[in-house]
Amino acid sequence: MESHYHLTIAHYLLVFLLASSYMQTSTKHCFCLAGGELSSCVKTNSCIDEERRALLVFKRHLVDPSGRLSSWVGHDCCRWEGISCDNLTGHVVKMDLRHPYLHSISDEELDVWAYEKAQLGGEIPPSLGNLSTLHFLDLGWNYGLTSKNLNWLSRLSSLKYLDLCGMNLGTTGVNCVYAVNMLLSLAELHLSNTGLKGQIP
CATH class of the missing domain: 3.80.10.10 (Ribonuclease Inhibitor)
Structure with a gap:
């Protein structure tokens, strides 16, 4: 069960990274794991x-x-x-x-x-x-x-x-x-x- 849980997280990360590679963006993405849920935040590093x-x-x-x-x-x-x-x-x-x-x-x-x-x-x-x-x-x-x-x-x-x-x-x-x-x-x-x-x- 635990290995399946880690595999699911890895799967989500891989999908997100692949999707991000197709987008031109000026932001940085960070991830956190809390309560069994994977969430992301966005930090801007260039001007509007x-x-x-x-x-x-x-x-x-x-x-x-x-x-x-x-x-x-x-x-x-x-x-x-x-x-x-x-x-x-x-x-x-x-x-x-x-x-x-x-x-x-x-x-x-x-x-x-x-x-x-x-x-x-x-x-x-x-x-x-x-x-x-x-x-x-x-x-x-x-x-x-x-x-x-x-x-x-x-x-x-x-x-x-x-x-x-x-x-x-x-x-x-x-x-x-x-x-x-x-x-x-x-x-x-x-x-x-x-x-x-x-x-x-």
Whole structure:
């Protein structure tokens, strides 16, 4: 009886492994045996496809003369430069594209050409709002970045840290107030040198 029981478990494992070999997946499977029942769990180890597509749309709208986002290829966006994901869910939780030279070198050592080349530029597309699980977003001191409409920002409901310093937001003051007021989890906000008009309550 016991040998038959072990044979049944082996049979289930073999069938599952054969089926998995025909599926392209970015998950890891684990098994546990409790109470005579075989069960499985799934652990995600790469980013969510919808979020990967949103990041690629964002990249296509950018001017990136230094190739800072050259690592943004392949399926697993959790390995891309400036992107961090939740280890368990695979959701993108951090996007840090702050200008790399800021505070890293002294004024005497500053190579103006290299500093300018490292700037990201372009209009931020609304697709960035699809990263609804973001906790941290830093696009600071990329003077070439603009966002004429910040409605996408209001969809980042999990955001706790936001830095848009140095971006061109001069024509979106009222819109910015609306978007920021929607971020109920926000704990830290940086908007200096953005050219915003009016007051943010």
